[in-house]
Amino acid sequence: MKAICTIITKSHLHYAQVLHKSILRFMPDIHMHMLIVDTIESERPKTLERASAYTNEITTQSELGKKIYDKYYQKNMDHYRWSIKSVFMANxxxxxxxxxxxLDSDLFFFDDPTFLFEKLNNKGILLSPHFRCSDPSIDYNEYGRNNTHGLFNGGFVGASKNGIPALNWWAKACHSVCEVNKKAGYYVDQSHLNMLPVLFEDISIIRNHGCNVANWNITGSPRSQKNGEVLLDGRDKLVFIHFTSDTIQGILSGEDPLLKPYLDEYEKALMEEMPSMExxxxxxxWYQKLV
Structure with a gap:
């Protein structure tokens, strides 16, 4: 059985539903599992279409999940959400x-993601590179962020049953440290992902530049247009965009103009789900912050 999952606060339920609908266009039976970290059992949504909602009860049943909850939940909700990700996936x-x-709830799909599941055949973990600048002579600072922010993006991670040992390792690493300390080499949950291809043999890496398109890969995944279609790195069709606030601001400011029609589609989908949205x-x- 194939499925998708996300972790949200209850304020982002509509974002998760919009993400889900973007994939249902291509995979009409795909089920979404949502961990809503600030909802108690009595408030948990129970009548979602092709989706299931969970509370922290599902993750704190394990010893490691309980330790992560105790360490981060009251101290830093973002660090809790990031650290509990691998526990939820393994569960x-x-x-x-x-x-x-x-999938982070601010992703939106514009093409069929079935091939991403296929990359998990006989593999344990699927990672999405940031595709930042790969040449320090072109952009010294952006190239350096490969080292300070992690090679892979924590907003997209795929796993199969074979990947449970890697997920457990990731959870333990996040329990030990989940912080931003660039001098020490820590960037919340993301920097730990650098170790997975070293420690585990069954790691698959997405090479398609059309995946996880965002402000951080403007240089590393150059946009072009051919026959009315946007291509990434001159060859890859756009599959999904990571609509972080900086990605949105970069598009609106004109720094990433070819993505504007995709932002318009995303905005329309959100406003249909949330009519009161501005x-x-x-x-x-505005200045570009590559994060």
């Missing part, structure tokens, strides 16, 4: 899911 795989994609606006002053 779902142990409950019967065969292949699973973890349209996206450029923030003043």
């Amino acid at each position: 779902l795989l142990e409950r019967g899911v065969d292949q699973l994609l973890y 349209p996206f606006k450029i923030k003043k002053p």
